[in-house]
Amino acid sequence: MANMSLNKNPMPTQDPKVRAKNFLEVATGYSEQAALDEAARCLNCKNMPCVSGCPVNIHIPDFIEKVREGDFEEAYKIISKSSSLPAVCGRVCPQENQCEAKCVRGIKGEPVGIGRLERFVADWHNEHSSAVETAPEKNGHKVAVVGSGPAGLTCAGDLAKSGYEVTVFEALHTAGGVLVYGIPEFRLPKKIVAKEIETLKKLGVKIETNIIIGKTLTVDELFDMGFEAVFIGSGAGLPRFMGIDGENLKGVYSANEFLTRSNLMKAYEENSATPILRAEKVAVVGGEMLRWMLQERRFALAQKRFILYTVAPLKNFLQDRKRLSMLWRRALNSNFFAIL
Amino acid sequence: MYKIVSKKELNSTVTMMDIYAPFVAKKAEAGQFIILRVNEDGERMPLTIAGFDREAGTVRIIFQVVGATTTLLNQKNEGEYIEDFAGPLGNPTKTDNLKKVAIVGGGVGCAIALPVAQKLHKLGCEVHSIIGFRNEDLVILEDEFKAASDKLIVMTDDGSKGRRGLVTEPLKELIESGEEYDEVIAIGPLVMMKFVVLTTKPYGVKTTVSMNPVMIDGTGMCGGCRLTVGGKVKFACVDGPDFDGFLVDFDEAIARSNMYKPFEERKREENCNLLNMKVK
Structure with missing residues (x-):
């Protein structure tokens, strides 16, 4: 029998008075008990509307079922078949507009906390799993990925899992793109990003920082170096200024x-x-x-x-x-x- | 990690280093810059390229020890490594179709004016160089400039070397005496570049300045290095660092360059104290 509570298990958070004075993550994540309880809210719908709301079509009811059974590692495996960055997406994906927006439980009451469960599963895996990621058998084809933001990392992960030899080129000194320069520590701790990138490296993905494609190397040179395809995930580009008086004064930041x-x-x-x-x-x-x-x-x-x-x-x-x-x-x- | 292949002190506050960075060396051109971090958790610091050796795979940087990061960099020795070194960034100095130019360098700015002078000299352009320093002890690269210039004038504030006075004085005299420059290229402190522009403007001699504002990513992402050029917002990192001096709003650039002065001063103090402790 499903848990028929109309509300999601609440996400535990730091006390507002405490968190206003630190940069630690605000939401502290589900306990095992909360995860089991929340997983039990899933009706395991046959037509899986949630999956259609997910941009990478994670097999959501399947992973939630494994959570309900307490097999968190298996739940992780199901998610990671479709997503290269579960700990990141579990935190920063706008689930309320995607998978959870389609959840049948959301018609009357709150949808299943899919994002919170995804995060729980990823964190559980990162903390407990001793499973060693191994690089799949190489297919001998080389692909270059420009930019190590969410697009580049996802592309790199998917290709690596299919056996491609992937090298990611990053202009900054640290990989992660907007995940490290844009999203604050209290929303997405940087060690989580680093961990996800480590996982990609174990899959055989190479990351080259301090290389500005277009300056240090050109796309033509990448092809000359033996890359057969180049994926460009270079990000949002230049900030736009409004051209109003005073916007270049000291103390005005983009x-x-x-x-x-x-x-x-x-x-x-x-x-x-x-x-x-x-x-x-x-x-x-x-x-x-x-x-x-x-x-x-x-x-x-x-x-x-x-x-x-x-x-x-x-x-x-x-x-x-x-x-x-x-x-x-x-x-x-x-x-x-x-x-x- | 990037190896410091050689290190040489040019004077008491200016140091030259050759860094092993073959990818950067392969593409570098005069006028472009790099961004480095001395160590992990260090700040990103842009430095205009002072030279390069494509075969050896090295890039030359010349810096003045003024803040916390340059102090840290200066503590590194030959054979040691710095954390990050990325580039070449920005656009090369335009040298096409120049037959006669005046290069005006000020202080450590001479370090990055030199490769421009050398490139033009090599291209067969007539190069007149005017380089200015506070005093004799701070003069750098005089011989190198001599070799790359058809005419060299050294200026010091106190007259301890060369002529006494500001770089704008001989520049004005040369223009007045009938030297017809295709372009004046000024590289140095903001105030110097501002006055070079004020000197050349009445004569309508095209003047290019190399801007070096506060910067973080250096790839056009943050907008911290923005300047007003011809009434429009420009980013030094991707639109420059060279700009038409007549169009640059120098007063704004000078104000923005002082944004973190109190921070920098505090940091330097902390660093010096640390050094003092080590000595004990």
Whole structure:
């Protein structure tokens, strides 16, 4: 008999007062008990609507069934057949718009916490599994992947599993792309990213950092080096500025610069070699999700007051309830100003 | 990891290193830059390329010990390694169709003006170099400039070497005396480049400046190195580092370059204290 509770097992989190002063992960993850209980909410639908909502078609009911049986390692194997980055996706995928949006349990009550279960399974594997990843038999074909962000890593993982010899070229000194320079530590700890990349390396993927394709090497040279195909996952590109007065003043950051200083270069740490301005009063211009992440980050750095300038209506933010609720809770305890 | 193949102190505050980085050496051109990190957790620091040897696979950097990162770099010795060395980034200095140029270098900026002078000289262009320093002790690369220039003028602030005064004085005299330059290329402190531009502008001599703002990724991703050029936002890393000096908003660039001054000063102090402790 399925667990007919209308609500997901809540995600345990750090106490807001504590987490406002640190950069550790906010959500601390399901316990085994919570995972078993949540897995029991899955109805194991025959037509599997959740799978159709997943961009990589993870066999969701199958892995959840294994969780329910307590066979977490087998659950991991099922996920990893379709996804190269389960610990990352379990944390940062917008499941509420994808798999969970299609969940039958969501018609009346909350959907099954698929993302939370995915995360649990990946974390369990990383912590407990002694299974050694082995590189599959090589098929003798070489592929170059440009950029080690989520696209490049996923491509590299899928190809490596099929026997291709994959080399990933990264312009920065660390692999991970937006996972390391953009998404903050408290949403996605960098050791999780590093662990996923280690797993890819065990599959035989080579990672070359400090190589800027187009500058250090060209695509033509990659072909000359024996690569038969090149996948370009170079990222979102240049930030766009608005061309308004004062945007080049000292203390005005693009989102990318602020995030890169804070995340990739760890400027939030007291002894960081890379500086970041710490202001008491902060205005955020723009209204995408990114700005909310900035905001959260600023919170820990500034602690005083925010002003959010945005041209997007507030309801756009409300779609992301998972992150917003936490933010509001803390915001209401401080001097939070939103100018819309 | 990238090996320091050779290290030489050019004066009390300026050091030259050749780094083994064959991929970078193969592509490097005068005017481009690299980004390095001395050690893990170090900051990313851009440095304009001061030379390269494609066969040996080495890239030359010349830096002034001014902040925490350059202090750390200077502590490394020949045979040791630095963590990261990526490039070449940015665009090479344009040298096409130049028949006669004036190269104006200031301080450690001379280190990166030299490969430009050498390249132009090799291409058969008439090169007049004006290099300026605070005093005799800080003069670098004089012989190299002499070899790459048809005319060389050395300036010092106090007159202890060459002529006394600023680099803009002989530049103005040369232009006034009828030297017709296709281009003036100025590489040095922001203030110097600003005044070179103010000197050449009345005569309408095209002036190129090499900008070296605060930078992180160096690939166009963060926008930290942005400048206003001709009223538009430009990124030094991907649009430059060379720009038309007449169009650069120098006052803004100077203000932005001071953004982390208090931080830098504090860091340097900490580093010096650490050094002091080691000595004890």
